[in-house]
Amino acid sequence: METKKEYKIKKISDYIWEVPKEGDMKVPLRIYASEKLLKKIKEDGSIEQGVNVATLPGIQGKSIMLADAHRGYGASIGGVAGIDAENGFISPGMTGFDINCGVRLLTTNLEHNEVEEKIQLLLDSLFQNVPAGVGGKSIFKLTKEELDEVLNKGVDWAVEKGYAIKEDKEHCEEFGRLKQASSSKISDKAKDRGKHQLGTLGAGNHFLEIQIVNKIFDKGIAETFGIKKLGQVVIMVHTGSRGLGHQVCSDYLRRIEKEHQDIVNKLPDKDLAYAKAGTETANDYFKAMCAAANFAWVNRQIITHQIRRSFKELFPNSELKLVYDVCHNIVKEEEYEIDGKKKKLFIHRKGATRAFGPGREEIPKDYIHIGQPIIIPGSMGTASYVLIGTEKAREETFCSTVHGAGRNLSRHKALEKFRGEKIRDDLEKRHIYLRAKSWKGVAEEAPLAYKDIDEVVKVSHEVGIGNLVVRLVPLACVKG
Amino acid sequence: MKFKFLEHTADAKMQAFGATLEEAFSNAALGMFNVMLDTSKIKQVKKHLFTIKSENEESLLYDFLEHLLFLIDSEGFLLSEVLELTIIRKKALTLVVRVIGDNHTNQDVHSYIKAVTYSEMFIRKEKGKYVIQLVFDI
Numbered sequence: 001m002e003t004k005k006e007y008k009i010k011k012i013s014d015y016i017w018e019v020p021k022e023g024d025m026k027v028p029l030r031i032y033a034s035e036k037l038l039k040k041i042k043e044d045g046s047i048e049q050g051v052n053v054a055t056l057p058g059i060q061g062k063s064i065m066l067a068d069a070h071r072g073y074g075a076s077i078g079g080v081a082g083i084d085a086e087n088g089f090i091s092p093g094m095t096g097f098d099i100n101c102g103v104r105l106l107t108t109n110l111e112h113n114e115v116e117e118k119i120q121l122l123l124d125s126l127f128q129n130v131p132a133g134v135g136g137k138s139i140f141k142l143t144k145e146e147l148d149e150v151l152n153k154g155v156d157w158a159v160e161k162g163y164a165i166k167e168d169k170e171h172c173e174e175f176g177r178l179k180q181a182s183s184s185k186i187s188d189k190a191k192d193r194g195k196h197q198l199g200t201l202g203a204g205n206h207f208l209e210i211q212i213v214n215k216i217f218d219k220g221i222a223e224t225f226g227i228k229k230l231g232q233v234v235i236m237v238h239t240g241s242r243g244l245g246h247q248v249c250s251d252y253l254r255r256i257e258k259e260h261q262d263i264v265n266k267l268p269d270k271d272l273a274y275a276k277a278g279t280e281t282a283n284d285y286f287k288a289m290c291a292a293a294n295f296a297w298v299n300r301q302i303i304t305h306q307i308r309r310s311f312k313e314l315f316p317n318s319e320l321k322l323v324y325d326v327c328h329n330i331v332k333e334e335e336y337e338i339d340g341k342k343k344k345l346f347i348h349r350k351g352a353t354r355a356f357g358p359g360r361e362e363i364p365k366d367y368i369h370i371g372q373p374i375i376i377p378g379s380m381g382t383a384s385y386v387l388i389g390t391e392k393a394r395e396e397t398f399c400s401t402v403h404g405a406g407r408n409l410s411r412h413k414a415l416e417k418f419r420g421e422k423i424r425d426d427l428e429k430r431h432i433y434l435r436a437k438s439w440k441g442v443a444e445e446a447p448l449a450y451k452d453i454d455e456v457v458k459v460s461h462e463v464g465i466g467n468l469v470v471r472l473v474p475l476a477c478v479k480g
Numbered sequence: 481m482k483f484k485f486l487e488h489t490a491d492a493k494m495q496a497f498g499a500t501l502e503e504a505f506s507n508a509a510l511g512m513f514n515v516m517l518d519t520s521k522i523k524q525v526k527k528h529l530f531t532i533k534s535e536n537e538e539s540l541l542y543d544f545l546e547h548l549l550f551l552i553d554s555e556g557f558l559l560s561e562v563l564e565l566t567i568i569r570k571k572a573l574t575l576v577v578r579v580i581g582d583n584h585t586n587q588d589v590h591s592y593i594k595a596v597t598y599s600e601m602f603i604r605k606e607k608g609k610y611v612i613q614l615v616f617d618i
Contacts, residue, residue, distance in 0.1 A: 070489050071489055071490060072490070072491075072599075073491070073597035073599035074597075077490060097617050098594055133589060134516065134552065134584055134589035134592045135589070189550055192550070192553075193553035197553065202592060203589065203591060203592035204591055204592050204594075204618050246549075246595045249595065254539070254542070254543070270598035271597055271598050407490045408489070410487050410488055410489055411591060411618065412487065412492070413487070415590075437589070438589060438590040440590030441590040441591055444590060
């Protein structure tokens with residue numbers, strides 16, 4: 001078992017807790033959780049990781065852990081840190097290995113019953129068109145030049161090639177392209193890992209899910225997102241930058257370790273390794289991270305293209321529209337007011353979703369008056385949510401909110417406890433249909449291995465850092 | 481015992497053992513693949529030989545395992561056994577390794593390791609035996 005340090009935790013309100021600044025901490029740690037979720041967070045030693053982040057030079061305001069926080073490497077998952085972009089640093093480990101792991105939601109003009117009637121055929125088609133699992137190979141053979149274009153242009157490349165429509169691009173965070181991206185900052189090794197993986201789902205907690213609108217909390221906002229009524233069918237895709245992104249993170253962690261042993265040796269945890277802002281290493285990492293993020297958007301876009309093909313085969317009049325595409329492992333340069341002064345910060349969101357309120361020009365034109373959609377994927381067989389960003393999130397959490405349910409039980413224990421085929425049968429009794437590459441993988445991802453998503457999003461709503469709009473429940477799921 | 485798995489909520493934590501550092505490294509590789517699938521079911525048909533150079537033991541372990549992850553994505557290679565592993569100690573450390581396995585087709589790969597991490601990593605000599613601890617990001 002991990003040895004856990006005990007921390008004094010002060011209650012600020014029903015959903016906000018604080019570890020006050022002490023010792024090496026430069027700022028306090030704030031935890032946004034219900035009492036029940038805080039209890040879970042305390043168990044796995046992740047608070048120590050949030051405290052470690054609070055000791056780093058250049059951290060502003062507070063170290064943040066959200067309701068879905070759990071133990072990660074270096075920084076916890078479900079963590080947010082705003083670091084001075086001029087005198088602070090940028091950290092690959094605090095961004096995460098799966099750069100721009102994210103989620104997108106598509107609406108359809110179809111209803112529950114008509115899709116359930118053809119669900120097996122639809123799953124067959126999706127399972128064939130969207131490669132899943134370890135080694136699931138892309139339908140594309142990209143040349144080196146084409147891969148560079150994907151990395152540099154993001155979804156713009158997909159629009160050029162006919163894999164995306166203009167509206168898709170407009171409904172992605174950053175419009176599907178981080179302009180600072182430079183493919184030249186990505187190693188050949190990373191490119192070799194990614195070149196067969198464009199348009200593939202991968203494994204683990206990544207999925208493609210057909211869902212049904214189950215509850216509408218805010219009718220007006222839901223309608224603006226194209227979610228019109230209960231029983232409407234929507235589609236959710238959860239995946240990231242695959243091996244390419246993982247290699248980019250690894251490459252830069254190792255480069256920092258080699259170039260800046262002085263910094264790394266002083267850190268409480270090597271995975272917190274950072275490059276000082278303004279250095280060549282920091283700039284190179286940022287450009288590489290942006291390129292990997294672009295790759296992830298194109299990955300989700302190609303999957304979308306394939307989903308549309310599958311739907312057209314079975315439902316010729318179907319229309320699939322992208323509501324939004326969010327990142328939940330990323331570092332962004334954003335501006336905030338700190339002690340009355342405007343400051344540029346590197347906002348590290350590692351398992352956290354941006355939650356911009358209304359009026360921000362980064363939000364698509366058709367949503368700018370209401371705020372940014374936040375897509376929260378559940379785990380297999382459980383609910384998912386759409387929330388809306390708020391002005392309050394700027395004051396509380398550097399415009400951030402939760403990203404998912406977060407695990408409750410280790411994979412190891414889940415494998416002992418559950419059987420994939422049994423989970424499939426149980427889900428089918430509830431009219432939830434499953435296709436997977438590995439039944440053991442399904443057991444590892446058992447619904448009961450995750451925290452209660454309803455409780456997690458309730459915290460965001462109660463604190464006001466992401467308000468409830470729609471609750472979605474699964475009809476069918478494709479897993480790696 | 482070659483390796484054992486430990487409790488970790490979200491990722492995979494393990495320890496690997498060996499009478500020598502080389503044996504512990506080999507068992508760490510085997511353990512890593514057993515997080516993803518049952519390696520006893522992998523045929524021995526494809527060989528890879530490679531060399532890794534690193535500044536210290538921990539980074540050598542990191543780079544070695546990371547290269548094996550790279551081979552999964554780039555070549556579809558899944559490891560069955562480490563045939564030979566040598567560590568040469570000069571100013572830097574050099575690891576030369578020969579591994580055997582198969583490509584991923586028809587294997588039940590139940591989870592996928594995204595990356596090797598330094599989190600909770602140690603390489604220790606306890607009672608004359610090498611113990612390696614690792615956490616993988618899944």
